[in-house]
Amino acid sequence: xxxxxxxxxxxALVAILVDLFILRTALLxxxxxxxxxxxxxxxxxxxxxxxxGRGIVRxxxxxxxxxxxxxxxxxxxxxxxxxxDLAFGFALVLISCASWVWAGTRTRxxx
Amino acid sequence: xxPGAGWxxxxxxxxxxxxxxxxxxxxxxxxxxxxxxRLRLLxxxxxxxxxxxxxxxxxxxxxxxxxxxxxxxxxxxxxLPLEEYAFFVVIPLAGxxxxxxxxxxxxRRRTP
Numbered sequence: 001x002x003x004x005x006x007x008x009x010x011x012a013l014v015a016i017l018v019d020l021f022i023l024r025t026a027l028l029x030x031x032x033x034x035x036x037x038x039x040x041x042x043x044x045x046x047x048x049x050x051x052x053g054r055g056i057v058r059x060x061x062x063x064x065x066x067x068x069x070x071x072x073x074x075x076x077x078x079x080x081x082x083x084x085d086l087a088f089g090f091a092l093v094l095i096s097c098a099s100w101v102w103a104g105t106r107t108r109x110x111x
Numbered sequence: 112x113x114p115g116a117g118w119x120x121x122x123x124x125x126x127x128x129x130x131x132x133x134x135x136x137x138x139x140x141x142x143x144x145x146x147x148x149r150l151r152l153l154x155x156x157x158x159x160x161x162x163x164x165x166x167x168x169x170x171x172x173x174x175x176x177x178x179x180x181x182x183x184x185x186x187x188x189x190x191l192p193l194e195e196y197a198f199f200v201v202i203p204l205a206g207x208x209x210x211x212x213x214x215x216x217x218x219r220r221r222t223p
Contacts, residue, residue, distance in 0.1 A: 004175045007166065036213040040206055043133065047126050056123050056182045063175035089202075092163055096203035097210045100155035104148075 004063035008084040011091035018095055023102040027094065037093065044089045045079045053080035122182035123194040127201050134205040137212040145211050155207065160199040167191060167199075 019027050027033035051057045053070065059082055061068045066076025066083075076083055138146055145152065170176060171190055183192035 003173065004170065007170065007175075011166070032210065032214045032217055035217070036206070036210040039213070040209055043130070043205075047130060050126050050129075051123065054122060054179075054182065056126075056179050057176055058179065059176045060174050063170075063173075092159070092199075092202060093206035095159050095162075096155060096206045099159055100151065100207045100210070103151045103154035 002063065002065055004059070004082065004084050005065050008087035008091070012087040015091040015094040015098075019098040023098050025098040025101045027098050027101065033094075033097065036097070037090070040093055041086070041089070044086070045081070048081040048085055048089070049079035051081070052077075052085070119182055120184060123178075123192065124184070124197075127194060127197055130201055130205050134208045137208045141212045141215040143208065143211050143215065145208055152204070152207075156200060156203045159203055160196075163199050164191075164196065167195060 016028065019025050052059075053072075055070065059068060064076055064082040064084055066074075069075055070080055071077055072080060078086070137143060168189055168191065171178075178192050178195065183194055186193050188196065
């Protein structure tokens with residue numbers, strides 16, 4: 001039950017730990033990250049709404065807080081997508097940006 | 112067959128194209144050197160992509176989610192549509208471009 005819920009929450013937690021303590025990029029303490037994430041999350045809702053609203057990706061009743069019934073808002077969903085996807089997207093983008101910033105200090109390159 | 116139904120297979124790919132069309136122009140607009148830093152991009156994206164593809168493979172095999180064959184390309188690799196692999200390159204890249212564009216926009220404001 002709610003296996004995706006648990007996995008997504010764990011991913012968000014791991015991403016936070018990676019940023020703050022493993023790569024020590026501390027994006028979470030920068031205004032740049034939060035402004036970028038604010039933009040990204042809006043586009044995530046749009047693009048993910050497309051994927052889930054059209055049923056390109058379909059979720060099992062057992063994996064998420066809501067059910068397989070696809071609604072715009074409610075039933076554990078926001079813009080058709082399971083709320084778990086917000087944690088998934090947050091984790092994916094945070095780890096990517098943290099890795100990018102970390103790699104920037106390793107590959108001798110500047111922007 | 113409904114006229115134009117063949118386009119349905121492009122539904123997932125269209126979303127990826129939308130993301131690229133929305134973010135790649137940031138390179139020119141903010142004069143980002145992100146795409147020229149190939150090694151840095153590889154270091155940033157490949158491990159993350161592998162991690163998330165691994166999760167995706169397990170979750171798909173466990174039935175957490177599935178993909179509509181009518182709205183994806185027919186090709187499957189280890190049970191995932193090709194678009195899903197592209198997702199884990201396109202989305203991190205879009206995130207990095209957005210992050211860098213915001214960084215440039217903020218520094219411009221500080222030093223006009």
